[in-house]
Amino acid sequence: MGQAEKMLKRLVESGLDCADDEKSLFAASVDNMRYSFLPRFVVRAKSGDDVEKTMRAAYDFEVPVTVRGSGTGCAGGCVPTLGGAVLDLSGIDFIEIDPVSRVAHVGAGAVTAHIDAKANGFGLFYAPDPSSHKYSSIGGNIACNAGGLRALKYGTTREHVLSLAAVLADGRKISCGLPLKKYSVGQNLRDMFIGSEGTLGIVTEAWLKLLPLPSAKTAALAYFDDDGSAFNGIERIMRANLAPCVLEFMDTETVACVRARNPGLSVPENAAAILAEFDGERNETLFQARKFAETLSPFSDAEFAVEDSAMAKLWEVRRSASQSMYELGDSKISQDIVLPNGVLRDFFSFYKDLGRSKKLATPVFGHAGDGNYHIHFMYDSSDAGARARALEAMDASIEKAVELGGAVSGEHGIGFLKSKYMPLQHGALELELMSSIKRLFDPKNILNPGKIYAPSDIEGLSPLKGLKLPWD
Numbered sequence: 001m002g003q004a005e006k007m008l009k010r011l012v013e014s015g016l017d018c019a020d021d022e023k024s025l026f027a028a029s030v031d032n033m034r035y036s037f038l039p040r041f042v043v044r045a046k047s048g049d050d051v052e053k054t055m056r057a058a059y060d061f062e063v064p065v066t067v068r069g070s071g072t073g074c075a076g077g078c079v080p081t082l083g084g085a086v087l088d089l090s091g092i093d094f095i096e097i098d099p100v101s102r103v104a105h106v107g108a109g110a111v112t113a114h115i116d117a118k119a120n121g122f123g124l125f126y127a128p129d130p131s132s133h134k135y136s137s138i139g140g141n142i143a144c145n146a147g148g149l150r151a152l153k154y155g156t157t158r159e160h161v162l163s164l165a166a167v168l169a170d171g172r173k174i175s176c177g178l179p180l181k182k183y184s185v186g187q188n189l190r191d192m193f194i195g196s197e198g199t200l201g202i203v204t205e206a207w208l209k210l211l212p213l214p215s216a217k218t219a220a221l222a223y224f225d226d227d228g229s230a231f232n233g234i235e236r237i238m239r240a241n242l243a244p245c246v247l248e249f250m251d252t253e254t255v256a257c258v259r260a261r262n263p264g265l266s267v268p269e270n271a272a273a274i275l276a277e278f279d280g281e282r283n284e285t286l287f288q289a290r291k292f293a294e295t296l297s298p299f300s301d302a303e304f305a306v307e308d309s310a311m312a313k314l315w316e317v318r319r320s321a322s323q324s325m326y327e328l329g330d331s332k333i334s335q336d337i338v339l340p341n342g343v344l345r346d347f348f349s350f351y352k353d354l355g356r357s358k359k360l361a362t363p364v365f366g367h368a369g370d371g372n373y374h375i376h377f378m379y380d381s382s383d384a385g386a387r388a389r390a391l392e393a394m395d396a397s398i399e400k401a402v403e404l405g406g407a408v409s410g411e412h413g414i415g416f417l418k419s420k421y422m423p424l425q426h427g428a429l430e431l432e433l434m435s436s437i438k439r440l441f442d443p444k445n446i447l448n449p450g451k452i453y454a455p456s457d458i459e460g461l462s463p464l465k466g467l468k469l470p471w472d
Protein backbone atom coordinates (compact mmCIF):
# COMPACT_ATOMS: atom_id res chain seq x y z
CA MET A 1 0.00 0.00 0.00
CA GLY A 2 1.39 3.44 -0.99
CA GLN A 3 1.73 6.38 1.44
CA ALA A 4 -1.38 8.16 0.10
CA GLU A 5 -3.43 4.95 0.47
CA LYS A 6 -2.24 4.57 4.08
CA MET A 7 -3.21 8.16 4.81
CA LEU A 8 -6.63 7.68 3.19
CA LYS A 9 -7.20 4.50 5.22
CA ARG A 10 -6.38 6.28 8.48
CA LEU A 11 -8.68 9.22 7.68
CA VAL A 12 -11.57 6.96 6.68
CA GLU A 13 -11.11 4.96 9.90
CA SER A 14 -11.20 8.25 11.85
CA GLY A 15 -14.60 8.98 10.31
CA LEU A 16 -13.55 11.81 7.98
CA ASP A 17 -15.51 12.50 4.78
CA CYS A 18 -13.13 11.31 2.01
CA ALA A 19 -13.79 10.64 -1.67
CA ASP A 20 -11.83 9.09 -4.53
CA ASP A 21 -14.51 8.67 -7.17
CA GLU A 22 -13.83 10.10 -10.63
CA LYS A 23 -16.27 13.00 -10.33
CA SER A 24 -14.91 14.23 -6.98
CA LEU A 25 -11.30 13.91 -8.14
CA PHE A 26 -11.97 15.87 -11.32
CA ALA A 27 -13.88 18.62 -9.47
CA ALA A 28 -10.87 19.04 -7.14
CA SER A 29 -8.38 19.03 -10.03
CA VAL A 30 -8.98 22.50 -11.50
CA ASP A 31 -9.44 26.15 -10.62
CA ASN A 32 -10.59 29.01 -12.83
CA MET A 33 -7.47 28.59 -15.02
CA ARG A 34 -8.58 25.05 -16.01
CA TYR A 35 -5.22 23.22 -15.87
CA SER A 36 -6.26 19.83 -14.52
CA PHE A 37 -4.12 17.71 -12.13
CA LEU A 38 -5.90 14.84 -10.42
CA PRO A 39 -5.35 14.23 -6.69
CA ARG A 40 -5.27 10.72 -5.23
CA PHE A 41 -8.24 11.58 -2.97
CA VAL A 42 -10.24 14.47 -1.55
CA VAL A 43 -10.92 15.18 2.16
CA ARG A 44 -13.99 17.30 2.89
CA ALA A 45 -13.30 18.93 6.25
CA LYS A 46 -16.27 19.92 8.40
CA SER A 47 -14.29 21.39 11.31
CA GLY A 48 -10.85 22.55 12.41
CA ASP A 49 -10.52 19.19 14.12
CA ASP A 50 -10.84 17.42 10.72
CA VAL A 51 -8.08 19.66 9.38
CA GLU A 52 -5.78 18.83 12.30
CA LYS A 53 -6.37 15.06 11.82
CA THR A 54 -5.74 15.35 8.08
CA MET A 55 -2.47 17.20 8.54
CA ARG A 56 -1.23 14.85 11.27
CA ALA A 57 -1.76 11.94 8.87
CA ALA A 58 -0.21 13.82 5.94
CA TYR A 59 2.83 14.65 8.07
CA ASP A 60 3.26 11.05 9.25
CA PHE A 61 2.92 9.59 5.75
CA GLU A 62 4.60 12.55 3.98
CA VAL A 63 1.76 13.03 1.50
CA PRO A 64 1.32 16.40 -0.29
CA VAL A 65 -1.85 18.29 0.68
CA THR A 66 -3.32 21.02 -1.50
CA VAL A 67 -5.81 23.28 0.23
CA ARG A 68 -8.99 24.21 -1.63
CA GLY A 69 -11.61 26.84 -0.86
CA SER A 70 -14.04 27.42 -3.74
CA GLY A 71 -11.59 26.85 -6.61
CA THR A 72 -12.14 30.31 -8.20
CA GLY A 73 -8.38 31.02 -8.05
CA CYS A 74 -6.60 32.42 -11.11
CA ALA A 75 -3.07 31.10 -10.53
CA GLY A 76 -3.50 27.33 -10.20
CA GLY A 77 -2.97 27.65 -6.42
CA CYS A 78 -5.51 25.03 -5.29
CA VAL A 79 -4.59 22.58 -8.06
CA PRO A 80 -2.75 19.45 -6.85
CA THR A 81 0.15 19.58 -9.31
CA LEU A 82 2.00 16.86 -7.35
CA GLY A 83 -1.04 14.67 -6.63
CA GLY A 84 -1.63 13.57 -3.03
CA ALA A 85 -4.69 14.85 -1.17
CA VAL A 86 -6.90 17.87 -1.77
CA LEU A 87 -8.26 19.27 1.48
CA ASP A 88 -11.59 20.95 0.70
CA LEU A 89 -12.59 23.54 3.31
CA SER A 90 -15.91 24.63 1.80
CA GLY A 91 -17.80 22.75 4.54
CA ILE A 92 -16.36 24.96 7.34
CA ASP A 93 -18.68 27.81 6.52
CA PHE A 94 -20.10 29.22 9.77
CA ILE A 95 -20.66 33.00 10.03
CA GLU A 96 -21.27 34.80 13.34
CA ILE A 97 -21.67 38.57 13.60
CA ASP A 98 -20.82 40.55 16.73
CA PRO A 99 -22.44 43.95 16.02
CA VAL A 100 -21.09 45.54 19.19
CA SER A 101 -17.46 44.85 18.31
CA ARG A 102 -18.27 45.08 14.56
CA VAL A 103 -16.54 41.78 13.97
CA ALA A 104 -17.49 38.71 11.89
CA HIS A 105 -16.20 35.34 13.14
CA VAL A 106 -16.17 33.03 10.12
CA GLY A 107 -15.12 29.55 9.05
CA ALA A 108 -12.55 29.40 6.23
CA GLY A 109 -15.09 28.01 3.77
CA ALA A 110 -17.66 30.80 4.26
CA VAL A 111 -18.52 32.46 0.95
CA THR A 112 -17.41 36.12 0.81
CA ALA A 113 -20.79 37.47 -0.32
CA HIS A 114 -22.61 35.49 2.40
CA ILE A 115 -20.46 37.20 5.06
CA ASP A 116 -21.29 40.61 3.61
CA ALA A 117 -25.00 39.76 3.36
CA LYS A 118 -25.16 38.57 6.96
CA ALA A 119 -23.32 41.71 8.15
CA ASN A 120 -25.79 43.87 6.15
CA GLY A 121 -28.56 42.53 8.38
CA PHE A 122 -26.84 44.34 11.28
CA GLY A 123 -26.30 47.60 9.34
CA LEU A 124 -22.66 46.62 8.70
CA PHE A 125 -20.67 45.43 5.70
CA TYR A 126 -17.52 43.48 4.83
CA ALA A 127 -15.59 45.75 2.45
CA PRO A 128 -13.36 43.48 0.27
CA ASP A 129 -15.49 42.45 -2.73
CA PRO A 130 -13.63 40.39 -5.33
CA SER A 131 -15.76 40.06 -8.48
CA SER A 132 -15.96 36.36 -7.61
CA HIS A 133 -17.52 37.15 -4.18
CA LYS A 134 -20.65 35.09 -4.80
CA TYR A 135 -18.43 31.97 -4.99
CA SER A 136 -15.00 32.61 -3.43
CA SER A 137 -14.30 31.49 0.15
CA ILE A 138 -12.87 33.79 2.80
CA GLY A 139 -10.02 31.28 3.32
CA GLY A 140 -9.12 31.62 -0.37
CA ASN A 141 -9.41 35.43 -0.10
CA ILE A 142 -7.06 35.46 2.88
CA ALA A 143 -4.64 33.03 1.21
CA CYS A 144 -4.43 35.23 -1.92
CA ASN A 145 -4.90 38.61 -0.18
CA ALA A 146 -7.84 39.16 -2.52
CA GLY A 147 -8.61 42.64 -3.72
CA GLY A 148 -11.88 43.75 -5.18
CA LEU A 149 -13.69 46.57 -6.83
CA ARG A 150 -13.84 48.64 -3.63
CA ALA A 151 -10.11 48.22 -2.86
CA LEU A 152 -9.33 51.79 -3.94
CA LYS A 153 -11.23 53.18 -0.95
CA TYR A 154 -11.19 50.27 1.52
CA GLY A 155 -8.03 48.30 0.78
CA THR A 156 -7.55 44.57 0.24
CA THR A 157 -8.34 41.55 2.46
CA ARG A 158 -5.20 42.15 4.55
CA GLU A 159 -6.65 45.39 5.96
CA HIS A 160 -9.79 43.59 7.16
CA VAL A 161 -8.49 40.47 8.91
CA LEU A 162 -8.14 41.10 12.63
CA SER A 163 -6.96 37.64 13.60
CA LEU A 164 -7.05 34.05 12.45
CA ALA A 165 -6.50 30.45 13.49
CA ALA A 166 -4.44 28.08 11.38
CA VAL A 167 -3.30 24.47 11.33
CA LEU A 168 0.39 23.85 10.60
CA ALA A 169 1.83 21.18 8.31
CA ASP A 170 2.29 18.78 11.25
CA GLY A 171 -1.31 19.21 12.46
CA ARG A 172 -0.71 21.63 15.35
CA LYS A 173 -3.14 24.50 15.69
CA ILE A 174 -2.05 28.11 16.23
CA SER A 175 -3.87 31.37 16.95
CA CYS A 176 -2.58 34.56 15.36
CA GLY A 177 -3.58 37.63 17.34
CA LEU A 178 -6.96 38.53 18.81
CA PRO A 179 -10.08 40.04 17.26
CA LEU A 180 -9.18 43.51 18.51
CA LYS A 181 -8.84 46.69 16.48
CA LYS A 182 -5.50 47.40 18.10
CA TYR A 183 -2.93 44.78 19.01
CA SER A 184 0.79 45.30 19.44
CA VAL A 185 2.17 42.21 21.14
CA GLY A 186 5.23 40.71 19.46
CA GLN A 187 5.59 39.51 15.90
CA ASN A 188 2.59 39.54 13.61
CA LEU A 189 2.14 35.92 12.53
CA ARG A 190 -1.30 36.69 11.08
CA ASP A 191 0.22 38.60 8.17
CA MET A 192 2.51 35.69 7.32
CA PHE A 193 -0.58 33.68 6.38
CA ILE A 194 -2.27 36.44 4.40
CA GLY A 195 -1.06 36.07 0.82
CA SER A 196 0.94 32.87 1.42
CA GLU A 197 -1.53 30.82 -0.69
CA GLY A 198 -1.81 27.82 1.60
CA THR A 199 1.94 27.13 1.60
CA LEU A 200 2.62 27.91 5.28
CA GLY A 201 -0.50 26.56 6.97
CA ILE A 202 -4.24 26.14 6.63
CA VAL A 203 -6.46 28.98 7.80
CA THR A 204 -9.46 27.38 9.52
CA GLU A 205 -11.25 30.44 10.95
CA ALA A 206 -10.88 34.21 10.93
CA TRP A 207 -12.18 37.32 12.65
CA LEU A 208 -12.96 40.12 10.20
CA LYS A 209 -13.43 43.84 10.61
CA LEU A 210 -16.89 45.13 9.65
CA LEU A 211 -17.78 48.72 8.78
CA PRO A 212 -21.03 50.71 9.02
CA LEU A 213 -23.08 50.12 5.85
CA PRO A 214 -23.22 53.29 3.70
CA SER A 215 -26.82 54.45 3.26
CA ALA A 216 -26.50 55.42 -0.42
CA LYS A 217 -24.55 54.81 -3.59
CA THR A 218 -24.23 56.69 -6.87
CA ALA A 219 -22.70 55.16 -9.98
CA ALA A 220 -21.21 57.20 -12.83
CA LEU A 221 -20.05 56.13 -16.27
CA ALA A 222 -17.85 58.17 -18.59
CA TYR A 223 -16.86 57.32 -22.17
CA PHE A 224 -13.72 58.71 -23.84
CA ASP A 225 -12.59 58.99 -27.47
CA ASP A 226 -9.51 56.87 -26.85
CA ASP A 227 -7.42 55.18 -24.15
CA GLY A 228 -5.10 58.19 -23.77
CA SER A 229 -8.03 60.48 -22.87
CA ALA A 230 -9.22 57.91 -20.32
CA PHE A 231 -5.71 57.91 -18.76
CA ASN A 232 -5.95 61.73 -18.56
CA GLY A 233 -9.29 61.19 -16.83
CA ILE A 234 -7.81 58.79 -14.27
CA GLU A 235 -5.04 61.31 -13.52
CA ARG A 236 -7.53 64.15 -13.03
CA ILE A 237 -9.71 62.06 -10.71
CA MET A 238 -6.74 61.03 -8.60
CA ARG A 239 -5.59 64.66 -8.31
CA ALA A 240 -9.09 65.91 -7.44
CA ASN A 241 -10.42 65.68 -3.90
CA LEU A 242 -12.62 62.72 -4.83
CA ALA A 243 -13.01 59.40 -2.99
CA PRO A 244 -14.66 56.87 -5.30
CA CYS A 245 -14.95 53.41 -3.78
CA VAL A 246 -14.88 51.94 -7.31
CA LEU A 247 -12.94 53.27 -10.32
CA GLU A 248 -12.91 50.78 -13.18
CA PHE A 249 -11.16 51.33 -16.52
CA MET A 250 -12.07 49.59 -19.79
CA ASP A 251 -9.97 50.20 -22.90
CA THR A 252 -11.34 50.71 -26.42
CA GLU A 253 -10.90 47.03 -27.36
CA THR A 254 -12.87 45.90 -24.29
CA VAL A 255 -15.64 48.46 -24.80
CA ALA A 256 -15.96 47.39 -28.46
CA CYS A 257 -16.44 43.77 -27.30
CA VAL A 258 -19.07 44.81 -24.72
CA ARG A 259 -20.88 46.78 -27.47
CA ALA A 260 -20.82 43.80 -29.84
CA ARG A 261 -22.12 41.36 -27.20
CA ASN A 262 -24.74 43.67 -25.64
CA PRO A 263 -26.58 45.71 -28.27
CA GLY A 264 -29.18 46.69 -25.64
CA LEU A 265 -26.67 48.65 -23.54
CA SER A 266 -26.25 51.67 -25.91
CA VAL A 267 -22.47 51.52 -25.72
CA PRO A 268 -20.86 54.05 -28.13
CA GLU A 269 -18.52 53.05 -30.94
CA ASN A 270 -14.73 53.52 -30.55
CA ALA A 271 -14.71 54.47 -26.89
CA ALA A 272 -12.79 53.74 -23.70
CA ALA A 273 -14.71 53.93 -20.41
CA ILE A 274 -14.39 54.65 -16.70
CA LEU A 275 -17.03 53.47 -14.26
CA ALA A 276 -17.05 55.00 -10.78
CA GLU A 277 -19.14 54.42 -7.70
CA PHE A 278 -19.43 56.66 -4.65
CA ASP A 279 -20.85 55.50 -1.32
CA GLY A 280 -21.90 57.34 1.83
CA GLU A 281 -24.80 59.71 2.62
CA ARG A 282 -26.97 60.53 -0.40
CA ASN A 283 -25.93 64.23 -0.50
CA GLU A 284 -22.29 63.29 -0.38
CA THR A 285 -22.51 60.66 -3.13
CA LEU A 286 -24.37 63.08 -5.40
CA PHE A 287 -21.86 65.83 -4.68
CA GLN A 288 -18.99 63.46 -5.53
CA ALA A 289 -20.65 62.19 -8.72
CA ARG A 290 -21.24 65.77 -9.95
CA LYS A 291 -17.65 66.65 -9.15
CA PHE A 292 -16.54 63.51 -11.02
CA ALA A 293 -18.49 64.67 -14.10
CA GLU A 294 -17.03 68.20 -13.82
CA THR A 295 -13.50 66.85 -13.42
CA LEU A 296 -13.84 64.80 -16.60
CA SER A 297 -15.75 67.42 -18.61
CA PRO A 298 -12.80 68.37 -20.90
CA PHE A 299 -12.80 64.76 -22.19
CA SER A 300 -16.18 63.23 -21.57
CA ASP A 301 -19.85 63.73 -20.69
CA ALA A 302 -20.30 61.42 -17.70
CA GLU A 303 -23.77 60.11 -16.88
CA PHE A 304 -24.73 59.05 -13.39
CA ALA A 305 -27.43 57.02 -11.69
CA VAL A 306 -28.82 56.66 -8.17
CA GLU A 307 -31.68 54.18 -8.60
CA ASP A 308 -30.74 50.50 -8.33
CA SER A 309 -32.01 49.58 -11.80
CA ALA A 310 -30.28 52.53 -13.49
CA MET A 311 -27.05 51.79 -11.61
CA ALA A 312 -27.27 48.13 -12.63
CA LYS A 313 -27.44 49.20 -16.28
CA LEU A 314 -24.23 51.23 -15.95
CA TRP A 315 -22.59 48.36 -14.07
CA GLU A 316 -23.58 45.88 -16.78
CA VAL A 317 -20.99 47.47 -19.09
CA ARG A 318 -18.22 46.50 -16.63
CA ARG A 319 -19.72 43.20 -15.53
CA SER A 320 -19.91 41.87 -19.07
CA ALA A 321 -16.32 42.90 -19.92
CA SER A 322 -14.64 39.61 -19.00
CA GLN A 323 -16.92 37.33 -21.03
CA SER A 324 -17.32 39.83 -23.93
CA MET A 325 -13.66 39.68 -24.83
CA TYR A 326 -14.17 36.20 -26.29
CA GLU A 327 -15.40 38.23 -29.29
CA LEU A 328 -11.67 38.57 -30.04
CA GLY A 329 -10.72 34.89 -29.86
CA ASP A 330 -11.69 31.66 -28.12
CA SER A 331 -8.54 31.59 -25.93
CA LYS A 332 -6.62 33.97 -23.72
CA ILE A 333 -3.49 34.44 -21.64
CA SER A 334 -4.20 36.97 -18.90
CA GLN A 335 -2.49 38.47 -15.85
CA ASP A 336 -3.37 40.95 -13.10
CA ILE A 337 -0.40 43.31 -13.04
CA VAL A 338 -0.12 46.46 -10.94
CA LEU A 339 1.29 49.71 -12.34
CA PRO A 340 2.17 53.00 -10.70
CA ASN A 341 -0.37 55.54 -12.02
CA GLY A 342 2.42 57.62 -13.58
CA VAL A 343 3.51 54.95 -16.11
CA LEU A 344 0.19 53.98 -17.74
CA ARG A 345 1.01 55.53 -21.12
CA ASP A 346 4.52 54.00 -21.23
CA PHE A 347 3.29 50.56 -20.30
CA PHE A 348 0.20 50.44 -22.49
CA SER A 349 1.95 51.76 -25.62
CA PHE A 350 4.56 48.98 -25.16
CA TYR A 351 1.86 46.34 -24.59
CA LYS A 352 -0.38 47.43 -27.50
CA ASP A 353 2.60 47.57 -29.90
CA LEU A 354 3.59 44.09 -28.76
CA GLY A 355 0.07 42.80 -29.43
CA ARG A 356 0.10 44.29 -32.93
CA SER A 357 3.53 42.83 -33.73
CA LYS A 358 2.44 39.38 -32.51
CA LYS A 359 -0.99 39.59 -34.18
CA LEU A 360 -2.81 39.22 -30.87
CA ALA A 361 -5.74 41.24 -29.51
CA THR A 362 -5.01 43.15 -26.29
CA PRO A 363 -8.18 44.07 -24.36
CA VAL A 364 -7.61 45.51 -20.88
CA PHE A 365 -9.85 46.31 -17.97
CA GLY A 366 -8.88 46.98 -14.42
CA HIS A 367 -9.13 48.65 -11.10
CA ALA A 368 -7.84 52.13 -11.99
CA GLY A 369 -6.58 54.27 -9.15
CA ASP A 370 -5.05 51.31 -7.36
CA GLY A 371 -3.27 50.49 -10.65
CA ASN A 372 -4.38 46.84 -10.86
CA TYR A 373 -4.97 46.03 -14.55
CA HIS A 374 -6.16 42.75 -16.06
CA ILE A 375 -4.18 42.49 -19.29
CA HIS A 376 -5.03 39.88 -21.92
CA PHE A 377 -3.63 38.43 -25.11
CA MET A 378 -6.57 36.91 -27.01
CA TYR A 379 -6.19 34.43 -29.85
CA ASP A 380 -7.98 31.65 -31.70
CA SER A 381 -6.98 28.10 -30.83
CA SER A 382 -7.13 27.29 -34.57
CA ASP A 383 -4.06 29.56 -35.06
CA ALA A 384 -1.23 27.05 -34.49
CA GLY A 385 1.49 29.39 -33.21
CA ALA A 386 -0.75 31.83 -31.34
CA ARG A 387 -0.47 30.35 -27.83
CA ALA A 388 3.34 30.40 -27.96
CA ARG A 389 3.26 34.01 -29.19
CA ALA A 390 0.82 34.97 -26.41
CA LEU A 391 2.97 33.35 -23.71
CA GLU A 392 6.05 35.13 -25.06
CA ALA A 393 4.19 38.45 -25.22
CA MET A 394 2.96 38.01 -21.65
CA ASP A 395 6.48 37.33 -20.38
CA ALA A 396 7.68 40.54 -22.07
CA SER A 397 4.72 42.52 -20.65
CA ILE A 398 5.32 41.32 -17.11
CA GLU A 399 8.99 42.17 -17.43
CA LYS A 400 8.08 45.66 -18.66
CA ALA A 401 5.58 46.18 -15.80
CA VAL A 402 8.23 45.27 -13.22
CA GLU A 403 10.85 47.45 -14.98
CA LEU A 404 8.43 50.39 -14.68
CA GLY A 405 8.04 49.87 -10.93
CA GLY A 406 4.96 47.61 -11.06
CA ALA A 407 4.07 44.17 -9.72
CA VAL A 408 3.57 40.73 -11.26
CA SER A 409 0.23 40.26 -9.48
CA GLY A 410 -2.09 42.54 -7.52
CA GLU A 411 -4.66 40.09 -6.21
CA HIS A 412 -4.58 36.66 -7.87
CA GLY A 413 -1.29 35.52 -6.36
CA ILE A 414 1.40 33.29 -7.82
CA GLY A 415 0.26 29.64 -7.53
CA PHE A 416 2.23 27.49 -9.98
CA LEU A 417 1.29 29.44 -13.09
CA LYS A 418 3.32 32.53 -12.22
CA SER A 419 6.14 31.18 -10.07
CA LYS A 420 8.62 31.71 -12.91
CA TYR A 421 8.10 35.47 -12.44
CA MET A 422 9.17 35.48 -8.78
CA PRO A 423 12.86 36.25 -9.58
CA LEU A 424 11.72 39.24 -11.66
CA GLN A 425 10.04 40.77 -8.63
CA HIS A 426 12.34 39.70 -5.81
CA GLY A 427 16.11 39.61 -5.30
CA ALA A 428 18.03 36.42 -4.42
CA LEU A 429 18.17 37.32 -0.72
CA GLU A 430 14.42 37.94 -0.47
CA LEU A 431 13.71 34.68 -2.30
CA GLU A 432 16.04 32.76 0.03
CA LEU A 433 14.34 34.30 3.09
CA MET A 434 10.92 33.28 1.75
CA SER A 435 12.12 29.72 1.12
CA SER A 436 13.62 29.58 4.64
CA ILE A 437 10.29 30.66 6.14
CA LYS A 438 8.54 27.98 4.06
CA ARG A 439 11.01 25.35 5.39
CA LEU A 440 10.45 26.55 8.97
CA PHE A 441 6.66 26.20 8.70
CA ASP A 442 6.66 23.11 6.50
CA PRO A 443 9.95 21.18 6.85
CA LYS A 444 8.66 18.18 4.85
CA ASN A 445 7.32 20.41 2.04
CA ILE A 446 3.87 18.80 2.05
CA LEU A 447 1.67 21.93 1.99
CA ASN A 448 0.85 23.06 -1.56
CA PRO A 449 4.23 21.87 -2.86
CA GLY A 450 5.19 23.07 -6.34
CA LYS A 451 3.71 26.55 -5.76
CA ILE A 452 5.28 30.04 -5.44
CA TYR A 453 8.82 28.94 -4.46
CA ALA A 454 9.33 26.32 -7.19
CA PRO A 455 9.83 27.66 -10.74
CA SER A 456 7.40 26.10 -13.21
CA ASP A 457 7.18 25.93 -16.97
CA ILE A 458 3.67 25.88 -18.40
CA GLU A 459 4.56 25.95 -22.08
CA GLY A 460 3.84 22.23 -22.51
CA LEU A 461 0.55 22.42 -20.61
CA SER A 462 -2.85 23.32 -21.99
CA PRO A 463 -5.96 24.43 -20.14
CA LEU A 464 -9.09 22.32 -20.67
CA LYS A 465 -11.36 23.57 -23.44
CA GLY A 466 -15.13 23.82 -23.06
CA LEU A 467 -15.20 23.28 -19.29
CA LYS A 468 -18.07 25.32 -17.82
CA LEU A 469 -17.55 26.49 -14.23
CA PRO A 470 -20.34 27.89 -12.01
CA TRP A 471 -19.17 31.53 -12.33
CA ASP A 472 -18.84 31.54 -16.17
Ligand SMILES: Cc1cc2nc3c(=O)[nH]c(=O)nc-3n(C[C@H](O)[C@H](O)[C@H](O)COP(=O)(O)OP(=O)(O)OC[C@H]3O[C@@H](n4cnc5c(N)ncnc54)[C@H](O)[C@@H]3O)c2cc1C
Pocket residue numbers: 031032066067068069070071072073074076077078089108129130131132135136137138139140141142143144145146147148149197198199201202203204411412415448471
Ligand atom coordinates in the same frame (compact mmCIF):
# COMPACT_ATOMS: atom_id res chain seq x y z
C1 LIG B 1 -15.00 35.50 -12.21
C2 LIG B 1 -13.86 35.72 -11.27
C3 LIG B 1 -13.60 37.00 -10.80
C4 LIG B 1 -12.54 37.22 -9.92
N1 LIG B 1 -12.34 38.47 -9.43
C5 LIG B 1 -11.40 38.68 -8.49
C6 LIG B 1 -11.23 39.97 -7.91
O1 LIG B 1 -11.94 40.92 -8.23
N2 LIG B 1 -10.27 40.11 -6.97
C7 LIG B 1 -9.49 39.06 -6.58
O2 LIG B 1 -8.67 39.24 -5.68
N3 LIG B 1 -9.61 37.85 -7.12
C8 LIG B 1 -10.55 37.62 -8.05
N4 LIG B 1 -10.70 36.36 -8.60
C9 LIG B 1 -9.78 35.28 -8.19
C10 LIG B 1 -10.28 34.43 -7.01
O3 LIG B 1 -11.68 34.53 -6.85
C11 LIG B 1 -9.59 34.85 -5.71
O4 LIG B 1 -8.20 34.56 -5.81
C12 LIG B 1 -10.15 34.18 -4.46
O5 LIG B 1 -9.52 34.76 -3.35
C13 LIG B 1 -9.95 32.67 -4.42
O6 LIG B 1 -10.79 32.14 -3.41
P1 LIG B 1 -11.18 30.59 -3.44
O7 LIG B 1 -11.94 30.28 -2.22
O8 LIG B 1 -11.85 30.26 -4.72
O9 LIG B 1 -9.75 29.94 -3.37
P2 LIG B 1 -9.16 28.69 -4.15
O10 LIG B 1 -9.14 28.96 -5.62
O11 LIG B 1 -9.82 27.46 -3.70
O12 LIG B 1 -7.67 28.72 -3.60
C14 LIG B 1 -6.82 29.81 -3.88
C15 LIG B 1 -5.53 29.65 -3.09
O13 LIG B 1 -5.81 29.78 -1.70
C16 LIG B 1 -5.40 28.61 -0.98
N5 LIG B 1 -6.40 28.42 0.07
C17 LIG B 1 -7.74 28.34 -0.06
N6 LIG B 1 -8.32 28.25 1.14
C18 LIG B 1 -7.33 28.27 2.06
C19 LIG B 1 -7.29 28.22 3.47
N7 LIG B 1 -8.40 28.15 4.20
N8 LIG B 1 -6.09 28.26 4.09
C20 LIG B 1 -4.95 28.36 3.38
N9 LIG B 1 -4.92 28.42 2.04
C21 LIG B 1 -6.10 28.38 1.38
C22 LIG B 1 -5.36 27.52 -2.03
O14 LIG B 1 -4.49 26.49 -1.66
C23 LIG B 1 -4.88 28.30 -3.24
O15 LIG B 1 -3.48 28.46 -3.18
C24 LIG B 1 -11.72 36.13 -9.51
C25 LIG B 1 -11.99 34.83 -9.99
C26 LIG B 1 -13.04 34.63 -10.86
C27 LIG B 1 -13.32 33.25 -11.34
